[in-house]
Amino acid sequence: MDEPLFPLLSLSRLRMGTDGTGVTTLIAGAGCPLHCRWCINERLLREAPVESVSAPELIRRVAVDDLYFRATGGGVTFGGGEALLHAGFIRRFRALCPSAWHVSVETSLAVAREQLILALDAADLFIVDCKAMDGEIYRAYTGGDIALMRGNLRLLLEEAGPERVIVRVPYIPGYNTAEDQTRSAEALRAMDVTRLDLFSYVIREGGA
Secondary structure (H helix, E strand, O other): OOOOEEEEEEEEEEEEOOOOOOEEEEEEEOOOOOOOOOOHHHHHHHHOOOEEEEHHHHHHHHHHHHHHHHHHOOEEEEEOOOHHHHHHHHHHHHHHOOOOOEEEEEEOOOOOHHHHHHHOOOOOEEEEEOOOOOHHHHHHHHOOOHHHHHHHHHHHHHHHOHHHEEEEEEEOOOOOOHHHHHHHHHHHHHOOOOOEEEEEOOOEOOEO
16 A cells, blocks of 8 residues: 655644644644635645655654653644545554544534544644634635535544644634634534634734
């Protein structure tokens, strides 16, 4: 069987408190089904070439911080783009990497249900970037269909449990209001989301 490959954009080492527990390395990959207005992935694609790497090779590169991972309960976070487009690779990485490493996935959940199911037992934590719970706001900002995200979030909460799910809800100037953000948070709590991260985008002149 051929090794699955990951379209690597960048590795961001020694992160603390932003991408899961302990010290983490953020593994950014290319590819996303959404077209968000302020998208860091598009900037990375312009500035850095995509490199296809195998799971053993990626583990070798990340292992430089093995001591930090073990000492703090940290590990790696797959981001993007959309990490769950590469669910098969994440499963392979999880099977090969040290069991002490904590594996997190950042996702918009704008993927086929099968991709989410494939990743359920490969990640310790899912960090969901839901943007908004209002369909019109969601479509205006992402270009996507909120029904797909909502359905996958229900599945994730049922199968993984609320304790393994963090949902991020941003205030995005020009696209929603603080009141919209509050309503989104209320709707998510009604779905049994217990771990919410409410924050604001900082929009600088010329981009996010």
